[in-house]
Amino acid sequence: MKxxxxxxxxxxxxxxxxxxxxxxxxxxxxxxxKPLSQPGQYAAHETVEVRGPKGGFPKVxxxxxxxxxxxxxxxxxxxxxxxxxxxxxxxxxxxxxxxxRVIGPAGExxxxxGVIVAARHIHFHxxxxxxxxxxxxxxxxxxxxxxxxxxxxxxxxxxSDSYALDMHIDTDEANAAGAKTGDRATILx
Amino acid sequence: MKxxxxxxxxxxxxxxxxxxxxxxxxxxxxxxxKPLSQPGQYAAHETVEVRGPKGGFPKVxxxxxxxxxxxxxxxxxxxxxxxxxxxxxxxxxxxxxxxxRVIGPAGExxxxxGVIVAARHIHFHxxxxxxxxxxxxxxxxxxxxxxxxxxxxxxxxxxSDSYALDMHIDTDEANAAGAKTGDRATILx
Numbered sequence: 001m002k003x004x005x006x007x008x009x010x011x012x013x014x015x016x017x018x019x020x021x022x023x024x025x026x027x028x029x030x031x032x033x034k035p036l037s038q039p040g041q042y043a044a045h046e047t048v049e050v051r052g053p054k055g056g057f058p059k060v061x062x063x064x065x066x067x068x069x070x071x072x073x074x075x076x077x078x079x080x081x082x083x084x085x086x087x088x089x090x091x092x093x094x095x096x097x098x099x100x101r102v103i104g105p106a107g108e109x110x111x112x113x114g115v116i117v118a119a120r121h122i123h124f125h126x127x128x129x130x131x132x133x134x135x136x137x138x139x140x141x142x143x144x145x146x147x148x149x150x151x152x153x154x155x156x157x158x159x160s161d162s163y164a165l166d167m168h169i170d171t172d173e174a175n176a177a178g179a180k181t182g183d184r185a186t187i188l189x
Numbered sequence: 190m191k192x193x194x195x196x197x198x199x200x201x202x203x204x205x206x207x208x209x210x211x212x213x214x215x216x217x218x219x220x221x222x223k224p225l226s227q228p229g230q231y232a233a234h235e236t237v238e239v240r241g242p243k244g245g246f247p248k249v250x251x252x253x254x255x256x257x258x259x260x261x262x263x264x265x266x267x268x269x270x271x272x273x274x275x276x277x278x279x280x281x282x283x284x285x286x287x288x289x290r291v292i293g294p295a296g297e298x299x300x301x302x303g304v305i306v307a308a309r310h311i312h313f314h315x316x317x318x319x320x321x322x323x324x325x326x327x328x329x330x331x332x333x334x335x336x337x338x339x340x341x342x343x344x345x346x347x348x349s350d351s352y353a354l355d356m357h358i359d360t361d362e363a364n365a366a367g368a369k370t371g372d373r374a375t376i377l378x
Contacts, residue, residue, distance in 0.1 A: 148309075
């Protein structure tokens with residue numbers, strides 16, 4: 001049985017260093033509140049407000065460290081609430097996606113693009129992927145057990161020496177399955 | 190292929206006639222804004238506010254006609270937002286479920302129980318069920334296509350002469366699948 005731990009991603013934002021400074025002040029550096037499952041990644045103490053055409057969220061967690069481009073990841077439920085229709089995309093694939101207003105304690109900015117619904121995916125360390133015969137970018141079918149048990153198709157395999165084994169789903173997917181962080185999922189094929 | 194239309198249920202409330210009167214005034218009758226897929230059922234013009242321990246929703250649609258017991262159906266995402274942990278239940282099975290405060294234009298009341306996350310289900314007219322060999326209460330596995338395609342297990346068959354063929358899922362399930370009302374789902378087994 002190929003089982004993987006489940007990590008549920010609530011809405012969050014990645015920021016470029018220049019956007020960190022635009023929102024928090026010149027030279028500002030994000031600070032780590034809690035390490036995440038992927039080595040070197042962390043939930044920052046810092047949050048921002050985001051405002052879309054229909055609504056916003058006052059406190060969206062920043063995940064660090066800073067990236068080359070800013071990106072806001074919403075569930076589809078969140079997207080309806082703010083009035084945007086972002087596509088389902090892999091992290092980093094933001095061309096042509098909607099933008100949104102972002103507000104920090106020291107400044108505001110309009111992201112021109114970068115709002116996505118994150119495509120569900122599994123991070124595999126290269127050694128895990130080799131042991132299970134799974135290739136980077138492969139689409140997998142994965143089962144979540146429970147009273148609302150469901151089977152997710154089109155789960156993207158992401159393989160790297162810098163990854164730790166973890167399946168990332170958003171809050172809509174977790175709530176539809178009655179799943180929570182720390183549950184186990186089974187790769188069917 | 191056994192395909193069924195999909196109906197996405199947003200949060201809504203069913204009220205007993207005595208609760209309709211407590212909230213809207215003595216002798217008040219709900220009025221139909223839009224018929225629903227099930228014969229005789231309708232979305233009412235009337236809405237109520239609900240308030241839980243952590244938050245509320247100012248405008249929850251009432252579905253009519255009045256029932257023997259009041260029942261608020263939330264998605265799990267909604268339930269987190271109001272601060273409740275309702276179980277996944279079939280409609281009408283409300284023993285031991287949480288309550289919530291309900292506020293109407295002419296009065297307020299505390300539901301002592303009745304908050305549920307609705308178990309996904311398919312309404313079958315008796316003739317549909319017979320043609321497909323499906324029994325009342327049977328658990329089905331149902332596929333939703335699309336870029337977020339998924340397979341729902343534990344879908345409850347509900348069979349009656351008074352039903353029209355329709356699969357009911359909540360907004361978490363719809364958003365996890367990228368599905369919307371009017372899509373088609375396929376019963377796998």
